[in-house]
Amino acid sequence: MVRSSTVLVGGAGFIGTRLAARLLSRERSGVVIADKAPSRSFPDQHIFADVTDVNSLARVIPADALLVNLAAEHRDDVSPASKYWDVNVEGARNLCEVARDKNVSKLLFTSTVAVYGFAPVGTGEGGQTNPFNEYGRSKLAAEAVYREWQAERPEQRSLVILRPTVVFGERNRGNVYNLLRQVASNRFVMVGGGTNRKSIAYVENVAAAIEHCMGFGPGIYVYNYVDKPDFSMNELVAEVRRMLRRPATGSIRLPYWFGYSIGGVLDFVARLSGRKFSVSAVRVKKFCSDTVFETSIGETGFRAPVPIMAALQRTITSEFLEGRGEDGVFYAE
Numbered sequence: 001m002v003r004s005s006t007v008l009v010g011g012a013g014f015i016g017t018r019l020a021a022r023l024l025s026r027e028r029s030g031v032v033i034a035d036k037a038p039s040r041s042f043p044d045q046h047i048f049a050d051v052t053d054v055n056s057l058a059r060v061i062p063a064d065a066l067l068v069n070l071a072a073e074h075r076d077d078v079s080p081a082s083k084y085w086d087v088n089v090e091g092a093r094n095l096c097e098v099a100r101d102k103n104v105s106k107l108l109f110t111s112t113v114a115v116y117g118f119a120p121v122g123t124g125e126g127g128q129t130n131p132f133n134e135y136g137r138s139k140l141a142a143e144a145v146y147r148e149w150q151a152e153r154p155e156q157r158s159l160v161i162l163r164p165t166v167v168f169g170e171r172n173r174g175n176v177y178n179l180l181r182q183v184a185s186n187r188f189v190m191v192g193g194g195t196n197r198k199s200i201a202y203v204e205n206v207a208a209a210i211e212h213c214m215g216f217g218p219g220i221y222v223y224n225y226v227d228k229p230d231f232s233m234n235e236l237v238a239e240v241r242r243m244l245r246r247p248a249t250g251s252i253r254l255p256y257w258f259g260y261s262i263g264g265v266l267d268f269v270a271r272l273s274g275r276k277f278s279v280s281a282v283r284v285k286k287f288c289s290d291t292v293f294e295t296s297i298g299e300t301g302f303r304a305p306v307p308i309m310a311a312l313q314r315t316i317t318s319e320f321l322e323g324r325g326e327d328g329v330f331y332a333e
Contacts, residue, residue, distance in 0.1 A: 005030060005032070005062045005063075005064065005065040005066065006023060006030060006031050006032070006065065006066045006068070006214075007032045007034050007060065007061050007062075007065045007066070007067050007068070008020055008031065008032065008033050008034065008035075008068050008070060009034045009035070009049065009051060009057070009067060009068065009069045009070060009071050009095065010034075010035055010051070010069065010070035010071025010072065011032075011033035011034065011035055011039065011068070011070055012033055012035035012037045012038060012039040012040075012046065013035070013037070013070060013071075013330060013332075014167070014169070014171070014172050014174075014203060014330035014332055015070055015110065015164075015167060015203055015206055015207060015210075016033065016035070016068075016070045017039065017041050017042070017330070018169070018203050018204055018206075018207040019068065019070075019207040019210055019211065020033055020039070020041070020042050020045065021041070021042075021207075022207050022208065022211050023211065024042065024045070031045050032045060032047055032060060032065075033045045033046045033047070034047055034048075034049035034057070034060045034061070035048070035049065035071070036048060036049065036050040040328050041328070047059075047060045048060075051069075051071045051087060051090075051091030051092075051094055051095060052086055052087060052090060052091055052094070053094070054094040054097055054098060057094055057095060057098045058098050058101065058102075061098050061099075061102050061104070062102065063102045063103050064102070064103055064104065064105070065102060065104055066104075066106045066107075066108075066214060067095065067099060067104055067106070067107045067108070068107075068108045068109075068110075068210060068214075069091075069092070069095055069107065069108070069109045069110065070110050071087065071091055072087060072088055072110070072139070073086070073087040073088055073135070073138070081134040084134045084135055084137075084138035085134075085138050085141070087138075088135075088138040088139055088141070088142045089138050089141045089142050089145065091142070092109075092141075092142040092145040092146060093145055095107075096145060096146065096148075096149040099149060100149070100152075105153075105156050105157050105158060105218075106157070106158040106214070106216075107146060107149070107150075107157070107158070107159055107160075108159075108160040108162065108210055108213055108214065109142070109143070109146050109159070109160070109161050109162070110162050110164065110206075110210070111139045111140075111142070111143055111161050111162065111163045112135070112136065112139050112163055112164065113163050113164065113165045113199075113224055113226075113291075113293050114131055114133070114135055114136035114139060115129045115131050115136050115139055115140040115143070115163065116128070116129055116130060116131070116136075116293075117129075117130040117131045117132040117136060118130075118132060118285075118289055119291075119293070121197070121290050121292045122292055122293070122294050123224075123292075123293050123294065124224065124293070124294040124295070124296060125163075125222050125223060125224055125295070125296055133282070143161055146159050146161065147159065147220065150220055154218065154219070155218055156218055157218060158216055158217060158218050158219060158221075159219075159220045159221070160210075160213040160216060160221045160222075160223075161220070161221070161222045161223070162206075162209060162210060162213065162223055162225055163222070163223065163224045163225065164201045164206050164224075164225040164226075165199040165200060165201050165224070165225065165226045165291065165293055166198075166199075166200055166201065166291075167200075167201045167202070167203050167206055167332075168200055168201070168202065168203065168311075168315060169202055169203030169204065169311065169314075169315055170203075170314060170315050170318040170319065171318075171328060171329045171330055172203065172329070172330050172332060173329050173330060173331045173332070174330075174331070174332040176200060177315075177319070178278070179236075179237075179240075180240055180315070180316060180319065180320070181319075181320075183237060183240045183241060183244065183246075183251075184240075184244055184316075184320045188237065188251050188252075189251065189252045189253070189254055189259075190233065190234075190237065190251045190252065190253045190254070191253075191254050191255075191256060191258075191259035191260075191284055191287060191288055192233075192254075192255070192256040192259070192287075192288040193256075194232060194233040194234035194237070194253075195232050195233070195234065196232065196233055196288055196289060196290045196291075197230045197231065197232050197233075197290050197291070197292045198230060198231055198232075198233065198236065198290075198291050198292070199226040199227075199228075199230050199291055199292050199293045200226070200227060200230075200231075200308070201225050201226055201227050202227055202304070202306055202308065202311035202315075204305060204306050204311070205225075205227055205304040205305060205306055205311070206225055208302075208304065208305050209223070209225050209297060209302055209304075212297075212300070212301075212302045213300075216300075223295055223296060223297040223300075224293045224294065224295040224296075224297075225295055225297065226293050226294070226295050227304055227308040227311065228308065229308065230292050233287075237251060239309070239312065240312070240316065243312060243313050243316045243317075244316060244320060244321070256284075256288050259284045259287075259288070260281055260284045260285065260288075262279060262284070263279050263280045263281035263282070263283060263284040263285075264281045266279050266280060266281075267280050267281050
């Protein structure tokens with residue numbers, strides 16, 4: 001499945017590193033990691049490139065390459081907000097420009113379920129897109145750029161848009177890790193009733209889904225990516241505590257209105273001081289909202305290699321029971 005020229009744009013990051021490992025385990029050559037950051041795991045495959053610099057992309061993308069774009073500005077507190085558009089949208093335009101010049105016929109783009117905004121429970125790929133922040137809006141705009149590229153030669157070009165939910169796994173320092181760390185350190189505070197449900201995705205499974213989609217022919221394919229079953233926040237915290245060999249209960253609880261008010265106060269202080277806080281009103285709202293999506297990728301024959309409970313146990317064991325250090329970690333939302 002790995003071509004002589006598979007280019008992972010933004011491939012030095014969390015998902016890209018896992019994907020590169022999968023591809024390189026099947027073929028030791030032909031995989032290029034094109035990223036402005038170095039690849040600590042695969043330095044021999046790394047070549048500098050920046051999606052905001054079309055010339056750097058042109059230098060590293062060979063003719064007829066298979067392109068996977070993982071590059072993104074993704075945190076929810078980026079300032080100025082124009083960075084989302086510079087990287088996510090202008091980066092898409094640059095990549096499509098090079099793809100046209102290099103006769104690229106297959107492109108895979110990692111988007112996000114954030115394009116749906118605060119979506120109804122069980123939203124699938126046909127759900128209404130209504131992003132509530134610049135990250136989601138810029139990702140949706142990038143999708144439109146790629147669709148235009150595919151529509152120029154629809155009988156020849158293949159476009160896969162994968163929309164993962166929040167991704168977790170070993171070495172990640174994003175939102176799920178922060179929750180796990182708070183539970184592990186007995187500092188977790190449950191805001192709200194904890195009955196809201198969350199879809200999450202394990203990094204190895206996301207990488208496997210991308211690899212699976214590399215074999216698709218001409219057309220446009222859009223898939224959410226989630227690992228089932230979904231958890232309520234109460235269920236997730238209880239499972240984490242069990243895996244940490246702790247009692248299933250014991251978290252401090254705050255009513256939603258109180259947690260949201262704290263977030264609002266910290267937002268106000270952040271605007272005055274320029275500081276960034278780990279708690280904000282939108283993060284409290286996201287934490288307390290249902291974030292449950294469905295996916296049709298299973299209809300293509302894809303099966304996730306790692307069950308979600310095993311994925312959680314792997315992550316918790318690596319990070320908290322075996323004492324992994326901070327070397328080689330990835331920071332993300």
